[in-house]
Amino acid sequence: MYRILKKEAVKSLENAIEALGWGISGNIKVEEPPNSDMGDIASSVSFQLAKQLKRSPMEITQEIMDKIEAPEIFSRVESKGPYINFFADYNKFAKLVLESVDDDYGRLESKNTKIILEHTSANPNGPLHIGHIRNSIIGDSLARILRKAGYEVETQYYVNDMGRQIAMIVWGLLNMDYQMDPKGKPDHEIGKLYFNVNEKLRANPELKSEINTILKRYEKGKEKELQELFKTVVEKCIEGIKITSKRLNIEHDAFTWESTFVKNGDVENILKTLEGCIKRNEVPYLDLNEYGIEKELILTRSDGTSLYATRDLAYHLYKSKNFDEIVDVLGSDHKLAVKQLSAVLGMLGGKTPYVIFYEFITLPEGSMSTRRGVFISVDDLMEEAVQRAMKEMETRRPDLNGDEKTLIAEKVGIGAIRYYIARLSPEKHVVFKWNEALSFERGCASIQYSHARACKLLEKAGYRVGDTAPRYEDIADWNLEDPFEIELVKTMSKFSTVIEESAKTRRVHNLAQYAQDLAGAFNKFYKSVPVIDSDKEALRLLLVDKARITIRNCLELMGIDAPVSM
CATH class of the missing domain: 1.10.730.10 (Isoleucyl-tRNA Synthetase; Domain 1)
Incomplete structure (x- = not known):
């Protein structure tokens, strides 16, 4: 309802300026003054007009005050130096405000705009920890605000089911004598296994080649049992994450899996479209120097398997085709990746995402790592x-x-x-x-x-x-x-x-x-x-x-x- 005061103040200023035979470029500036002695709405419109009229703001204010009429919702309009101050009639205003407050108070008119808002999207290799929580809370709260403001919003969790971390967990299930507790919360059980596999890798780094082989086999998509094992691991972890999120009053509208964009051919199509721009040494990459980005964007691993960046391009092209605006919530360590992503999306005709970068949250005890098993869930x-x-x-x-x-x-x-x-x-x-x-x-x-x-x-x-x-x-x-x-x-x-x-x-x-x-x-x-x-x-x-x-x-x-x- 405070918007009504601003709207009425602007309208009265417009009428006075029109009566004086002046025009004004841009919107008339009105704001809430620093204290109530200066009214409820103040305008510096005289400063806006001074340059085009080549006159002092004080003179302009005096002429506006001669023509201005106080709207019914205001008790009076006064000038304070070059500023024009509007004082609300609180009896009329109070009735207007109280009559407007219903159970859906705050709802704004429809913007006819579809927004996809991606948030949380933590790797499904363990429970959400305090390092993830800022992403979830900012994303969920913003989605609620945008819906109230009249936008059509779909929230999505981007599930990284093709990352090396998931291949490590699958390797652990296939090669380690490790039993997950069936009564335990599934994401915590997955996290314990992931920690144990990391301990194995630390003791024997040569095992990495076996994990790379599993990842390559999974991406080819020809082994049904392996596909099911990856799916089971990810679904178990996501099941636990959903339970956590629900208690935190957070629900996603959709969970979109990375592998979708490999299996449906989108990643391959991107590589074909970019073929004329791709350079090669040991791996195919894009030189982004002309976009002011010194670090090249690597598109696949040396063995031909896809990378997160390429799959993320496919995901954002999907967003571009199906939504009017794209909003991502990401940690500040993703800034370079977002610059690279935005540059290549431009090359592919996609929309540039609006990214909310956040700094990390910690407890006084220090930082956390799922890999090292040092975290507060x-x-x-x-x-x-x-x-x-x-x-x-x-x-x-x-x-x-x-x-x-x-x-x-x-x-x-x-x-x-x-x-x-x-x-x-x-x-x-x-x-x-x-x-x-x-x-x-x-x-x-x-x-x-x-x-x-x-x-x-x-x-x-x-x-x-x-x-x-x-x-x-x-x-x-x-x-x-x-x-x-x-x-x-x-x-x-x-x-x-x-x-x-x-x-x-x-x-x-x-x-x-x-x-x-x-x-x-x-x-x-x-x-x-x-x-x-x-x-x-x-x-x-x-x-x-x-x-x-x-x-x-x-x-x-x-x-x-x-x-x-x-």
Whole structure:
């Protein structure tokens, strides 16, 4: 709804400029001023006009002010130096905002644009670990935001079933006396086998040739039993990864296997199309110097088997043909690979992907490696978070029964992980700190607690949360006077604008910051403004209910549950 203020301000400025007989190139700039004394919307349009009119911004502002008419939603328009400031009529604006907040609040109009968003895509050689989790959370949260912003989004997990790691696991099953525990979580069992094979290879490097042979046989696709063994290994690992992801509130729309693009001939077709550009020494490669890329792109191994890069080209050509936009979430160590990929996609007529690069997340103990068996699995991380949340619940809510505590602890623990990662821009390195993640003062729990407070207040007033709510017809006086009421309405009104901006920039962290701001505005209102038995009880209860919905919807966009009690 804050977009309405901006839209109305722009329209009034356009009318005034037109009445003066001026034109303006580009969009009229309006923004929220740094403090409320300068209004709710401020415009620097006079600076935009100064150059083309060859006049001072102050003179231009004075002439605009002579012609401008304040739209109905504003109480007044004033100038502050060369700036033009619009002040909202909060009674009219509050009614408009509260009437717009329904269960689907924040939904924007359809963009008629199909986006494929690839995220997570961890090699299926073990469980997801903390090094993968940032990819998953950024990707899933962004997909939710883009859908809310009106885009049609399909999320995909690109399954690397043709990598050397899978061939190593298959070799281990064929050559080692190693039994996986049938009762164990399948991705963890695969990870243990992968670690043991690495230990074997470390002791006897000559075994690499046997693994290369297995990979070559698999790619030829002629041995049914070998094909089934590769498939079984990958499916087992993906089964475990899906279980982990579900607990983290993440689901992919599709799992696309790399081998698809070898088996359907797409990789071979790419090599044929590029034939005139390919150079050779021991292996075929592309010289990308003319694209400003010094490192050549190798297309196959010396034995003729395909490489990840070539299969990834085929995958991105598939994306290009079937979607309007491509979004990938990748670690910062993929930057060179993405430059190479984008250059060759251009040669093949494909679309350039928009890539969100993220820095890695670690625990204070240091970095992790699946190969070395040194990692903290996401399963372990979630279990630790929930256990720590349970300890908090036992201290804060000894009155609750065990099942209630368990349910809330699950929501708080998982929410803590998701929010802690979502709140920072992907370019920043993150060291995961428990005391910050599970903070009831600054972390996700503080936002969830605001939602629970709102629910408790409504129930105390006799309303069933989600079923009944204060009615508009019960409100005779829409007059807002308390600054904490006004601040809460203003903050709620910005939800759609934040969604729009997050979708536009392909970033999640500003939504996370907004969630904290929204919870803060509600908490100030809750602590300072009387609600039940006040002379404005109906209006304030309605405000509480709409704040509850906005907080819940905001948390949902980050894949976080909103408890009704904490």
